[in-house]
Amino acid sequence: MSVSLPSAASADAIDTATTLVPGGLDPIRRRGGSGTSWHAVLITCVLMIPAAVALGLLFFYPLVEIIRLSVTEPEVGFGNYIELFADGYTVNIVLRTLWTAFVVAVVTIALAFPFAYAMTICKPMTRAVLFTIVLIPFWTSAVGKNFVFLALFQRNGVIDTFLSGFGIHFPLIGTTLGVTIAMSQVLLPFAVLPLYASLGQIDLRLVQAAQGLGASKFVSFLRVYLPLSAPGLVAGAVLVFVLSLGFYVTPAMLGSPQHALIAQLIMARVQMVLDLGGAGAIGIFLLVVTLLSLGLSRLVAARVTTGTTIGGLK
Amino acid sequence: MKLKPWTPLGIAVILVSVLLALPAVLIVPMSFSSGSTFQFPPPGWSTQWYENLFSDPGWRDAVLTSLKVSAMATPLALLIGTLASLGLFRMTQKLRLTGMAILVSPLVIPNILIALAAYAFFLRMGLSGTITGLVLSQTCLAIPFVVIAVSARLQGYDRSLTAAALSLGASAFTAFRTVTLPLITPGIVAGAVFAFVSSFDELIIALLLQGPGAVTLPVKMFDSVVEEADPTITAVSTLLVAAVSAVILLVQFGWISKDPQNKKGQA
Numbered sequence: 001m002s003v004s005l006p007s008a009a010s011a012d013a014i015d016t017a018t019t020l021v022p023g024g025l026d027p028i029r030r031r032g033g034s035g036t037s038w039h040a041v042l043i044t045c046v047l048m049i050p051a052a053v054a055l056g057l058l059f060f061y062p063l064v065e066i067i068r069l070s071v072t073e074p075e076v077g078f079g080n081y082i083e084l085f086a087d088g089y090t091v092n093i094v095l096r097t098l099w100t101a102f103v104v105a106v107v108t109i110a111l112a113f114p115f116a117y118a119m120t121i122c123k124p125m126t127r128a129v130l131f132t133i134v135l136i137p138f139w140t141s142a143v144g145k146n147f148v149f150l151a152l153f154q155r156n157g158v159i160d161t162f163l164s165g166f167g168i169h170f171p172l173i174g175t176t177l178g179v180t181i182a183m184s185q186v187l188l189p190f191a192v193l194p195l196y197a198s199l200g201q202i203d204l205r206l207v208q209a210a211q212g213l214g215a216s217k218f219v220s221f222l223r224v225y226l227p228l229s230a231p232g233l234v235a236g237a238v239l240v241f242v243l244s245l246g247f248y249v250t251p252a253m254l255g256s257p258q259h260a261l262i263a264q265l266i267m268a269r270v271q272m273v274l275d276l277g278g279a280g281a282i283g284i285f286l287l288v289v290t291l292l293s294l295g296l297s298r299l300v301a302a303r304v305t306t307g308t309t310i311g312g313l314k
Numbered sequence: 315m316k317l318k319p320w321t322p323l324g325i326a327v328i329l330v331s332v333l334l335a336l337p338a339v340l341i342v343p344m345s346f347s348s349g350s351t352f353q354f355p356p357p358g359w360s361t362q363w364y365e366n367l368f369s370d371p372g373w374r375d376a377v378l379t380s381l382k383v384s385a386m387a388t389p390l391a392l393l394i395g396t397l398a399s400l401g402l403f404r405m406t407q408k409l410r411l412t413g414m415a416i417l418v419s420p421l422v423i424p425n426i427l428i429a430l431a432a433y434a435f436f437l438r439m440g441l442s443g444t445i446t447g448l449v450l451s452q453t454c455l456a457i458p459f460v461v462i463a464v465s466a467r468l469q470g471y472d473r474s475l476t477a478a479a480l481s482l483g484a485s486a487f488t489a490f491r492t493v494t495l496p497l498i499t500p501g502i503v504a505g506a507v508f509a510f511v512s513s514f515d516e517l518i519i520a521l522l523l524q525g526p527g528a529v530t531l532p533v534k535m536f537d538s539v540v541e542e543a544d545p546t547i548t549a550v551s552t553l554l555v556a557a558v559s560a561v562i563l564l565v566q567f568g569w570i571s572k573d574p575q576n577k578k579g580q581a
Contacts, residue, residue, distance in 0.1 A: 040404065047401030050394040051417060051457065058454045059420055062431035069434060111333070114326040122317040133331045139558040140338045141515050143535040144551030148337040150539065151344060151352040158354055185333055246424030248518050253539060263426045263518075270522065276434050283427035290424055 066280040073277025080281035090265065090282070097262040098289075100180055101244035105191075105237040107184045112191035112236060113229075119192075120199045134192050142186070146253045149182040153254065174256035183250045187243055191236040198232025231301040238297035242290050262286055338555050345548035352545060363549035373546060375527075376534035380514055382445060383530060387452040387513040392506055394453070395460025396498075402461075403468045414465065418458040425518050428455070433522040443525020451523065452513035459512055460505035467501025507561065 070080050084090050119130050137145065152159055153172035163170055172178035202225065210220035248263035255261065260268075262282060269279035318324050340354065345363055347356030367373050398417055402410050420428060432451045433442065441447035471494070479489035517532040524533050531550065538544040 044401050044404045047397045047404070048413070051398035051401075051461075054390075054394050054454060055417070055420070055457065058432070058435075058450050059428070062435035063423070063427070066427070066431045066434060111330050114323055115330040118317055118323055118327045126317055130327070130331070133334050135562075136335050136338050138511070139555050139562065140341070141532060141535065141551055141554050142517055143532055143539065144341055144547065144554065145337040147352070147535075147539055147547055147551065148340050148344070151354045152340075154352060185336070188330070188334060242422075242424075246426045248426055249536070253536070263424075266426050266430060267521075270430060270433065276430070279430055280434075283424070283430050286424050287427055290422070294422065 066276075067284055069277050070280035070284055071277075073275075073280075080277050081285070083278070084281055084285060093260050093262060093265050094285070096176065096259065097245060100176060100183070100261060101241045103180055104183045104187060104244045105241040107180070108188050108191040108240045109195070109233060109237045111184070111188060112195050113233070116192050116195035116199050116232075119196050120202075121204070134189050134196075137186065137189050142249050143253070145186055146182060146250050149178070149185070149250075150253055153178050153182075173254060174259065176255070176259045179251050179255045179259070179261070182254050183244055183247060186250060187240045187247075190243060191240050193236075194239060195229075195232045195236045198235065199229055202228045234297050234300045238293050242293055245290060246286055341548055341551045341555065344545070345552040347545065347548070350545065352543065363546045366546045367549045367553075370546070373534060373550070376529050376531045377550075379445065379448075379527075379529060380531035383448045383452055384510050384514040386445075386449045387456055388506055388510045390449070390453040391456035391460050391509045391513075392502065395457045395505060395509075396464050396502055398457070399461050399464035399468060399501075400494075402465060403471070414461070417461045420455050421458045429519040429522050432519055436523060442523055443528050444523075445528050447523050448520060448528055448530065451519050452516055455516060455519070456509035456513050459508035460502075463505035463508060464498060464501040467498045467504075471497060511558065 071078060073080075084094070115130070115134075119127055122130070150173070151157060154160070155171070155173060159172060160170075170177075172181070206228070207220050207224050210224045211217065215223065246263050247261070248267065251259075251261040251264050252267070255264065257264070257268075266279045266282050266286075269275045269282070317327065319328060343356060344352075344354055346359050346361065347353060348358035348360035348362065349356055395417075398413075402413050402417075405413060428451075432447075432454075436442040436444075436447040436451070439447075441450070475493050475497075476489050479493045480486070484492070515532055516530075517536060520530040520533045521536065524530070529537075535547045535550060538547050
């Protein structure tokens with residue numbers, strides 16, 4: 001790998017040079033010798049056309065249409081958005097969804113942290129095994145995974161019978177608790193993978209240095225390792241939070257209408273009453289919360305990164 | 315460093331591993347249950363759910379529909395995504411980052427909103443409840459996976475290789491076909507696997523766009539649990555786990571041994 005590093009670096013340098021001096025580039029080196037600069041630009045455009053048409057027509061246009069529907073159906077105005085906070089019912093679902101997503105994010109990060117840390121310090125062979133284990137949930141169909149939880153959680157199921165043995169009656173089916181547990185399992189890999197990527201970049205010699213200077217193991221972890229891992233923790237937590245917000249399969253299979261989450265509400269509006277405007281307003285609200293969370297995480301990551309490293313790794 | 319199993323860290327790793335593997339492991343014995351409910355542990359053993367899966371036309375049609383949708387959406391996403399990745403590679407750093415953000419946005423936007431938008435759009439186009447509608451929307455969702463996989467591969471691509479081919483007299487197309495394409499093939503293969511799996515397993519859009527003759531396997535599985543309480547889903551899930559593991563292992567091994575860049579790194 002190190003063999004190709006210098007050339008990659010020089011290619012980057014050329015990139016920088018071209019952005020600095022528009023037009024002042026060697027066409028053969030940069031554009032693969034396809035002639036004049038406008039010719040090269042044309043080829044780039046042609047390569048992008050299929051993606052632009054497909055995503056523009058089938059993805060971005062329908063999204064804009066949903067925004068339009070949300071302020072025109074059934075009547076022009078922000079009625080759908082006002083109703084979201086005014087009917088007392090929807091607001092409860094929104095708050096429950098935000099809270100559930102928050103708990104799922106915290107639980108998955110707490111479970112993922114020791115696992116991802118172990119992945120960074122263990123032998124390559126063990127790491128390969130752990131990596132395969134993280135990917136197992138991706139091999140199982142989403143409905144199948146949730147079905148297993150349904151079978152385990154159901155009334156008179158294993159867990160229910162086990163708990164009854166101790167005289168505890170704790171329904172996991174149709175409750176937010178059961179949904180939270182299952183969602184945490186389903187989304188766990190999405191916390192482990194970014195966390196592993198970020199923990200792997202921490203220089204463990206810094207922790208050793210702290211211990212060499214007299215800090216205890218606990219203090220060196222708390223004051224050195226934990227702050228350095230903050231960007232990864234935030235990135236993983238926000239990713240899980242965002243994915244939880246719009247999650248449908250788990251609440252639909254394990255939850256109940258009495259404890260509905262946002263995605264169930266949207267589906268119900270569409271499938272039962274074909275209220276595209278109302279469903280659209282909830283969906284757009286979901287999108288805004290998602291983008292705000294992502295923006296916040298980027299802000300935190302940028303702040304922490306500039307504080308700890310210079311010219312951070314990409 | 316060696317990871318010891320009986321330290322607090324080792325125990326935590328074992329517990330999390332069990333949690334990660336639990337559903338995939340439990341679904342196998344459940345699929346051989348002789349009971350007719352979602353009972354666990356199973357009261358006895360039988361292959362009745364596998365027999366049901368292969369004899370029931372509803373299940374068979376769902377499998378065929380899903381295969382058809384994925385078989386059409388995967389090459390489409392592969393072509394569009396690979397071309398776009400090559401286009402991104404020719405751009406300046408700033409443009410490339412913007413283009414990348416736009417191309418992967420279907421991954422960031424909540425699926426439920428994408429499904430809703432696709433449903434409203436296809437309803438008006440008369441494509442709701444058709445295979446065409448399913449293929450088009452699954453293609454859009456799969457494009458980001460292809461772009462990410464192929465772009466990751468292109469990131470390590472040494473531009474001077476193309477320049478060398480051109481200076482030796484190859485045409486731009488020949489240089490692409492004989493130099494660039496073989497080097498990015500592992501990325502394309504990885505993108506194809508991701509695209510196939512994502513379009514095969516997608517539920518929400520398929521749920522809204524379903525119609526007679528356009529019921530995919532995940533939709534059939536979902537309905538079988540929520541509406542019919544039919545344990546055939548355990549047999550389907552087991553077969554899917556087996557099939558996906560086989561494909562992934564094959565790709566992983568075939569890929570490592572055929573990877574030209576890996577060989578270069580070792581030399």
